[in-house]
Amino acid sequence: MAVEILMPRLGWTMEEGMLVDWIKHDGDPVQPGDVMFTIESDKALNEVECFETGIFRIPPGSDVRGKMLPVGTLLAYILQPGEAFPGESAAAPVQAAPAPTVSAAPTVAAVPVAASAGHMPTISPRARRVAVELGVDWTALQGSGRTGRIVERDVRAAAAAAPAVQISPVARRAAGELGVDVVALAAQMPGQRITREHVERAAHPAPTPVSAPAAGDTRTPIPRLRQVIAERMAASAHTVAPVTLTTEVDATELVKLRQGLKAVGLKDGRPVPGYNDLLAKLVAEALREHPQLNARFEGDSIVTSAAVHMGFAVDTERGLFVPVVSEVSSKSVRQIAAESAALIEQVRNGTVRPDDLGGGTFTITNLGMYEIDAFTPIIALPQCAILGVGRIVAKQVVVDAEAERVAIRQMMFLSLTFDHRLVDGAPAARFLQRVKQFVEQPYLWLMN
């Protein structure tokens, strides 16, 4: 019997909520008490637990992450093995059992019956239990039981076929409790036996003191937002092939431009474009020329976005947020400045709409105010790249080597981290070079 999982009402006044992230993924076995997904409502992040035992299924094309949805919206189903989505036909019946014979010949053990696409294979209760214990996704297995049933040996074989995980029993248990993927962890530390410390370190990205905390140390539960950030960062770090390019640019002209605009803005009282707003405009122009950097993986394909939706990394008391200004290319700098200022304000006071936190195609992160020069930012998936902006500092630089002339210039480092899976080094370097040119000669974009 399919059980519908709906957007829950988590408080008397809640009318809609945002599905922040799936904790269970399509096809995962679930048991009562398992957290299925997280919901943000009323500025609180809530874990939604499961009341059923079965298979967690997200209907195709209904990944509603990041969208504000009315209470009662269908999000997912809990199905039983072999059960189809409501409205679809049930799994084809398995091959009829052969009549037992009294022949003394050993019965051939494996008569796998492939589960038809989209349907769950049958599994013995024990095999299901062992699958949970070993962290094996049994829904993809072929059973060797007489009727094609997945039995314990199939699950153990699958676990053994996965990258060999050497793990202590204590660590195995801790991994279960902390929700750490031991296979992924093992992949990061080939040849090493996973201990409880490894698991705990993986569960808490910040270094965890292994000895008793010293006087004055504090230990607090991980806030949900921190967990979400951690998971996203870890997902990015585990998924992408990041390469960082750094270049020093002469921002003297940019500084002049900014000061000029500031003078105008002070007169008419409208928001003055900041460096990030200016950079957004310039980077968007560079992206138009280098669209590979404005691309993302989506299923089997690479989607290159025509529009540039620019994310701005914003530090808040609650943690890191990345609000997005859409359609940067078609907006004036002033408009960008107005929108980014509003978004930053909303982010800081917690009123930002979920729609404004997603959909970015490129991100700018600026640590200049902390006197950082260069760094290696982490790509916000599924984007291809992120531009790290360093401080602008006056330096004595050689402006004409032949004339042996030096000058004081406003210098700045740009750090581009890109996903080498999507784009190679040279095109990325050409993109960064183009950005450098725009920064050094901001008026160039007027030519486009």
Place this chain on the structure above:
Amino acid sequence: MRELTYTAAAREALAEEMARDPSIFVVGEGIGQRGGNFNTTTGLYDLYGPMRLRDTPIVERGFIGMCTGAAMTGTRPVVDFMFVDFILDGMGELINQVAKIQYMSSGRLKMPMVLRGSIGISGASATHHSGSYYPLFVNIPGFRVVVPSNAYDAKGLLKTALRGDDPVMFLEHKALFNQKASVPEEEYFIPFGKAAIVREGTAATVVALASMIRKVNEAADTLAKEGVNIEIIDPRTVAPLDIETILQSVHKTGRLLIVDENFGPCGIGAEIAAQVTARGFDDLDAPIQRLNGVHTPTPYSPPLEAAVVPNSAQVLQAIRDLLAE
């Protein structure tokens, strides 16, 4: 250690307890001077005389009812019924009286009665001398039901039966009477409700009773040569039933077969399967299977009789089928 036959071991238990407790007496047809159709009392009449080795007319209901009254009034009767088929005449006494007296009297009366005799299919005994019927007794609250599979267990369990205050159906498979086992000289007791792990293994659990233990062991020997190790459990008493030991074994192996010469419907295997499904579901890697005798009256002609009882090849095949599930 000395070896005794199943019959001799059980007789030794009876002799020891009769020497110890003068309130024990035996009734039955031909259990006096003759010493019992199956030599269950040989030599005891000379020691204890007719009041304690009481030959009876052929009156099963009568002497069961009489022994009920005796057990209520301070003595400890042993009903030696020869064939369990015979006491079906006394079923009303057994179910309405023997099993219920302790309960109806709110525990102020005891019912220390042992009913012992042969069960099972063996030697063209035909249908009035081949019954087992223990599920009938297991179904009734108030009986202890014992089905020993070897001489050692027969002695230890009969000693326990004769010391207790509950009615005990002590059912001896006639195919086992002449089988020998090591039986120590020292006194020992085997508690009710404690299964024996006859053989340890990991591939599958086979629960078997009485004469089926030997057949399962043969099958396990064959499989062991192929590197497959079967765990064999002998519950020894089916009421009380040691389900915990079976559950522990299934936790280890994930597979369960119950081999029972007696009938399948509402039988011991059905009960074990139900309890294991209820409490050990997540340990099961395959459907629980049963191998039972054919659900038919027992025929006389040897080829027909042989077709009724699970044989070694069928036991082996049943285990192989279970492993292939």
Place this chain on the structure above:
Amino acid sequence: MADLSKEQYLALYRQMFEIRRTEEQLAKAHQAGLVHGACHTYVGEEAVATGVCAHLTAKDSVFSTHRGHGHALAKGVPPREVMAELFGRVTGCSRGRGGSMHLFSPEVGMMGTSGIVGPCILQATGAGYSAKLMNTGAVGVAFFGDGASNNGAFHEGLNLATIWDLPVIFVCENNMYATEIAFSYATRNTNMAERARSYGMSAVAVDGNDVLAVYQAADEAVRRARAGNGPTLIEGKTYRTRAHSEGMPSLGTYRTQEELDAWKARDPISTYKAKLLQSGAAAESDFEQIETAVQRLVDESFEFAKNSPYPDPSTVSNHIFSAS
């Protein structure tokens, strides 16, 4: 008339009167809904249980049948325990596990009444076997009706007791009907004593409404048993003057008003009282004293039973086995 002391005469009267008043109280309580199940009264047959049990001590065992209230009372079970049992209370003689047809009080040798007709005959034989094996001098007594005498248990029990010379008294209360089946219909030989003698045992038929006749026959039977001379069957011809079971018609389709009236005129209690008065063995004041005392006992018993608690449902599985 038997040669008894005044106390003995009056004790027999007191016992019969106690049974009668208790049964009448139970019949009323049944109508009031206090008795939850069946209620088979012994009214009209009091002389049999009284005459036999007068010879028994607590070590002697009585096994009875479905019409067993009178046997339990005569064997010494207090009326309040019988009433409480029928009311289903924890203070009942079977602690609420038995009801009208399963009265157990081993402390006084009441080894149970039974809802099945016949087993008491075999069980009394077994009590005789225990007594003989352990040489206790006790006797086993079975009370049963004419209905049981066509059951195998009757023939098997009488035969076994005879061949082994067991100290057993078989007391057949021949009230002429096995519920609705007349004894004259159920057998071609209605001579119970003759049937018993055919097994080789002593047997005697007496007027079951004459407590002194029963008393005398039982005296002989108990002496014979205790002396090791084997069993005796006593047939007491008597009549049940209430319905088979409370709530059923007292005549049914099988009895006539004339028959009932004739037996009521031979009521064992009033005829015995008249006989004692007539012979001068006791005075009216003796009876008044007894009747007042018995009525008070029955009233108190009723209050006790009515106010007793029901058993705790959590104990429902206790005592299936000896260690539980």
